[in-house]
Amino acid sequence: MNLLLVTAAGFLLLTILFGLIRVLRGPGSGDRMLTAQLFGTSGVGILLLLGFALDQPALVDVALVFALLAVVAAVAFVRQHGLPEPAGTPMHENPVEEDPHDPGHNPTEKTHDR
Amino acid sequence: MNAALLAFDVVLLAGLLGVAWRCLASTDLFRAVVLFITFGLLLAIAWVRLEAPDIALAEAAIGAGITGALLLVTLERLKHIMNPHRGDAGPSPPPDPVASDTGNADAEARDARDPGAGNVALSCAPTPARGRWSAVAVSGGLALLLMATLATQDHGPGLQPAVAAHMDVSGVDHGITAVLLNFRAWDTLLELAMVLLAGLGAWSLGRHDALPARPAPGPVLPGAVRLLLPVAIVTGVYLLWAGSHAPGGAFQAGAVLGAAGILMSLARPHSLPDPDPRLLRIGVTAGALLFLALGLWGLFAGPALLTWPRNLAYPLILIIETGATLSIALTLVALFVGGRSPREDA
Amino acid sequence: MIESLDPGTLYPFGGAALFALGLHGLIRRRHLILRILAVNIMGSGVFMVFLGIAARGDAPPDPVAQALTLTGIVVAVSATAFALALTVHLARLTGHAVLLPGPLRTHRGNRPEDP
Structure with a gap:
């Protein structure tokens, strides 16, 4: 049983490492930020699985704090990038790559689909 | 496994x-x-x-x-x-x-x-290539030195038995809280002073500006904040309470409450929260001052400076932790805002 | 030397490597934000060495080392926040977030002439 939990936690860790590709490649800052949010969710999963596997009930509190506060960075980001960026102020390395998609710059941000 | x-x-x-x-x-x-x-x-x-x-x-x-x-x-x-x-929509401005x-x-x-x-x-x-290998040599050599020390060092039991032996006089049931607020209370007092110093340093840099932002219109952000803030505050107080018998304590609680404060200042579209400067100053210094005052009192009433009488240890630790939580949370928000309130200079 | 690879044996080596990585970044990168991140990574390496040594053996981990690390984290985050405030202030005065050799030149008001 514990072996299963640890294996599952390891699998989630591997998904985080694969997700890093999106952070490294981008291309937009929205992609990077959303990946970090996804990592937060995987991290909560890892903490809960380890908490049961290693019999450390305090890890539930750690997971709670993570789940609660992961949103703060997202709010800090959305506040500044919630609307499409005006032309000429790219947030990322390679503005040329991104320009065709610019109107939908952060299509995944929740503030869009109001 | x-x-x-x-x-x-x-x-x-x-x-x-x-x-x-x-x-x-x-x-x-x-x-x-x-x-x-x-x-x-x-x-x-x-x-x-x-x-x-x-x-x-x-x-x-x-x-x-x-x-x-x-x-x-x-x-x-x-x-x-x-x-x-x-x-301004248009071509990017000429470089400064x-x-x-x-x-x-x-x-x-x-x-x-x-x-x-x-x-x-x-x-x-990217950094120019000049000096690359010397930097690699310095840091790599240091790492090897550290690893060699770690590999050869033999490990004794550490201080765990000593802490376990004195838990009954500490007033709390959690080892780390006992160390932080009783056995090595000096560290924690100086830590609070350090947090205070960082906050004062940020204030000394001048007034804060409003956060640069294009506020996202719509009900999502205020709604989310309205739901999250109460949960964050309850979690912070819970962590403060849990610190006496389980992982948790003043700093974790202060950090959660500080994050709640940061969330609150982020949710305001154009301004920053602007409390009464005098109250803010009292709040920011309260943790360190309360700790110091009770520590001095311990010099006369208890065994020594910054130690607590055995039967009063638990309530005193709880009072100190509450003050520290408040100060840490306020200072973290002040550091985030990044300057004095404009009202102070008025 | 290494009897078994329990976390208390494995992680201090990782901490040493993290410290070296952060030091390398601190030496090599010039942008102040990256330098602040580098110092933080160095600090994390130190914490990892500390906690790893505290967790060695079969006994419960050493609470004194953990308490010291907690204090260290608090000091690190305060120092980081203050350093970021200083960086913003420097950028406001000079127009860039890099420490350059020579006297500080502000871009408004009386700028001292180049030597």
Whole structure:
């Protein structure tokens, strides 16, 4: 049983490492930020699985704090990038790559689909 | 089971090192910041593997709630300072002449002259190759030296038996809280002084400006904040309470409450929260002053300076922790806001 | 030398490597934000060495080392926040977030002439 939990936690860790590709490649800052949010969710999963596997009930509190506060960075980001960026102020390395998609710059941000 | 855990540890360490490496090698500051947030998450998991749930809690509250928002807002402020005309639709403004004549091999300047490099504030050129190997030699040599020391050092039981033997006089049931607030109370007092000093330092830099932002219209942000704030406050108070018998305590609670305060200031569209400066000053210093006052009282009523009479230890520790939580939370929010309130200069 | 690879044996080595990585970044990168991140990574390496040594052996981990690390994290985050405030202030005065050799030149008001 514990072996299963640890294996599952390891699998989630591997998904985080694969997700890093999106952070490294981008291309937009929205992609990077959303990946970090996804990592937060995987991290909560890892903490809960380890908490049961290693019999450390305090890890539930750690997971709670993570789940609660992961949103703060997202709010800090959305506040500044919630609307499409005006032309000429790219947030990322390679503005040329991104320009065709610019109107939908952060299509995944929740503030869009109001 | 053990093999699976060992594999987990190895993957986690490899991930930590890889993320730190890419973070520091990044030419895009935003990417570096996101990688650093990821680094904090992996670090919290590493602390869990090292049987340190207290540290993992602190890392979770700091890494997720405070550092990320602080770094993102700092990047935004830098961008605002260096490209003051952003927000006007149109071609990007000409680079600041000062930024580009600062000359020589300076990374910023090269970016400013290169029209394709995008934003001056948010990218920086890769470091020139000169001196690469000496830097690698210095840091690598130091790492090898450290590892050699670690490999040869034999380990005794540490201070764990001593702490366990004195738990009954500490007033609390959790070892780390006993160390922090009773056995080594000096450390915690100086830690509070350090937090206070950082806050005063930020205030000494002048008034704060409103956070640069294009506020997102719509009900999502205020609605989310309205739901999250009460939960965050309850969690913070719970952690403060839990500190006496389980992982938790003043700093973790202060960090969670500080993150709640940061969330609140982020949710305001154009201004920052602006409490009465006198109340704010009292709140920021309360933790350290209360601790010091009770510590001095311990000199006369208890065994020694910064120690507590055995039967009063628990209530005193709870009072000190409450004050410390309040001060830490307020100071973290003040550091996030980044300056004095405009009302103080009026 | 290494009897078994329990976390208390494995992680201090990772901490040493993290410290070296952060030091390398601190030496090599010039943008102040990256330098602040580098110092933080160095600090994390130190914490990892500390906690790893505290967790060695079969006994419960050493609470004194953990308490010291907690204090260290608090100090690190305060120092980081203050350093970021200083960086913003420097950028406001000079127009860039890099420490350059020579006297500080502000871009508004009386700028001292180049030597």
